[in-house]
């Protein structure tokens with residue numbers, strides 16, 4: 001069944017695996033997706049004509065306290081950033097064929113991702129209790145849709161990580177098909193970077 | 207993600223050939239079509255489905271033309287008219303021209319680059335099924351109604367906001383039914399279909415070219431497919447965001463386009479046209495690629511200025527990102543913005559003009575045979591040039607102020623999309639039909655098709671230019687008798703029916719030629735590119751031996767050489783080298799073919815169910831459709847990842 005010809009069929013013109021190239025193109029496309037959402041948020045920044053507002057402000061003598069809790073969000077951003085480190089460790093483990101290391105670091109990455117998601121759920125609940133909803137004002141609309149789509153991407157990432165973790169536990173990932181881990185890693189790092197951009201543009205720069 | 211390499215028994219080349227010849231058993235049944243991952247079959251399915259939608263969109267156009275044939279006509283009312291032009295535009299753009307282009311990507315690209323299939327055969331099948339279901343979801347909107355008590359009670363349910371879907375026309379206030387929801391979800395699903403295709407063909411072309419086929423030995427059609435794929439990859443996510451925004455506003459009361467909350471409907475126009483202008487080139491570049499193959503073949507000359515044609519295609523793709531606001535001059539962007547976009551729009555005419563001159567120079571001095579494919583290609587050049595020049599007129603801001611929202615604009619973009627894209631695609635059908643069916647299309651019916659279509663096309667759209675300049679407003683269901691538009695409109699209507707007749711001739715031609723067309727050999731047009739080196743129809747595995755490419759137009763160079771006097775003469779018989787595939791059976795030499803799979807079809811059932819759940823989410827009986835759709839999609843994706851392939 002296996003023939004010499006098989007080798008040629010799998011060699012690509014660029015030397016980059018097809019699936020890896022696909023992932024790069026997909027992530028390039030995702031840049032435009034998040035670009036659209038972030039652009040909309042920035043366009044409508046400070047355009048809300050009713051509260052609640054993201055930051056403290058005084059309008060017509062009435063003081064509004066802002067919703068953003070920068071220290072809290074900094075911690076969850078740090079958690080997500082750390083998950084990129086564990087992801088790198090997971091990949092380097094399996095490339096050395098260290099299956100035990102792979103399991104540990106995959107689980108750690110997934111757990112850190114879930115911690116981030118829990119933080120986001122907490123943040124959303126807090127904001128909701130303060131009166132911020134999808135329809136309350138432009139801030140609510142643009143904030144929830146932008147961070148919500150990012151959260152959905154993180155959730156998909158966690159699902160991928162958990163699937164890989166189950167496969168790793170069954171010993172089905174080896175250094176030969178480490179590409180699976182590498183692809184998940186590319187996606188995961190991308191989602192991280194998007195959060196850094198959101199955190200900077202939405203939370204920090206006012 | 208996790209495809210574990212499991213070896214399955216693979217038919218030997220001999221077995222595969224025999225299976226083809228016997229053409230029986232599971233290879234031909236309906237199941238084989240539902241599970242196919244063969245790019246050639248997917249191409250046929252794409253083409254056939256697009257032709258079906260073409261007939262639907264055409265009937266809508268005919269009703270519109272009947273309504274406008276005479277002043278103060280009452281065939282349809284204003285509301286029905288809105289729904290007709292909305293569905294006509296959306297159908298023709300997203301369900302006809304884009305998928306017809308995709309049909310050609312599928313059929314031709316792997317053959318042209320010397321590959322056995324695309325990079326991701328199952329993703330390819332998924333792309334087709336998403337296209338089919340997205341189109342069906344959109345069509346289903348006709349059968350939904352409008353809410354009782356609203357001002358549209360008792361009206362048809364189809365979307366009514368125009369193919370451009372401008373907010374606030376598409377917000378609940380002005381479109382209270384579910385039509386726009388179907389439209390938006392339909393477009394989202396169609397967007398996924400196009401993106402799947404875009405990713406697939408970009409990877410295929412970048413990574414799977416035969417040895418020796420460098421980028422600058424690729425046929426122009428391959429180049430234009432690559433450029434189009436990149437446009438799709440980058441333009442589709444923008445419309446995706448805009449569609450999500452309009453859906454959030456409509457379904458969950460968000461404020462993206464809500465002026466009352468400080469929002470601006472202009473956001474939609476920016477997002478839509480930032481997608482929409484690259485989309486224009488997504489519609490035209492594949493057709494430009496096709497005629498760049500047809501013209502050299504039927505002039506027996508290489509394409510004039512190959513690098514110029516390629517680079518202008520790339521230049522057009524880059525520039526298409528900087529011209530979107532020429533659709534928005536009258537929205538009050540200010541004269542600086544208007545001038546900037548006017549200049550960028552004038553500039554994008556330059557690479558387009560370069561292409562036109564190179565095509566003309568290709569014909570110049572060639573030994574031309576006016577077969578149907580060439581007729582359509584030449585028709586393309588003539589009609590597209592008029593369309594392009596009227597486009598240049600629109601780039602000039604004060605002129606555009608006069609033409610905005612008149613039939614002059616309608617005439618302009620039909621000149622480009624019908625006289626351009628559609629003529630190019632028809633050229634492709636006549637050109638490649640013999641390759642995939644083994645039979646010629648009837649030349650007589652083909653000529654009749656071309657000339658009636660050409661006459662009908664000009665009769666429809668040139669009078670439309672005149673009424674447009676007279677000031678006739680588009681998207682309006684009727685006009686008063688004393689405005690003097692009557693005669694011109696009657697001409698357009700007669701022309702539209704002539705086009706309909708020509709399409710009927712085409713469909714008859716397809717059926718008749720499939721049954722009893724003249725047998726075409728492997729290389730019926732004396733072709734230049736790799737697909738003409740294999741049998742007609744091509745074997746399921748495409749190439750028994752992957753060819754080695756040594757030049758542009760490799761098949762031509764296998765057949766002809768230049769003698770000392772600089773004349774092109776046929777290669778002496780027997781001296782031709784390797785490209786000719788005689789289908790020699792080599793027992794024991796195996797070809798890796800991807801296994802058929804039902805999973806792409808299953809996975810693509812999820813999204814439309816999910817969409818229906820969201821459209822009716824406030825109905826407790828329909829809400830469960832959301833988890834059902836999500837589970838189907840999720841199960842599909844996991845099964846996909848775990849299914850062994852021979853990839």
Ligand SMILES: [Cu+2]
Nearest residue numbers: 483486530533
């Ligand atoms: Cu444009």
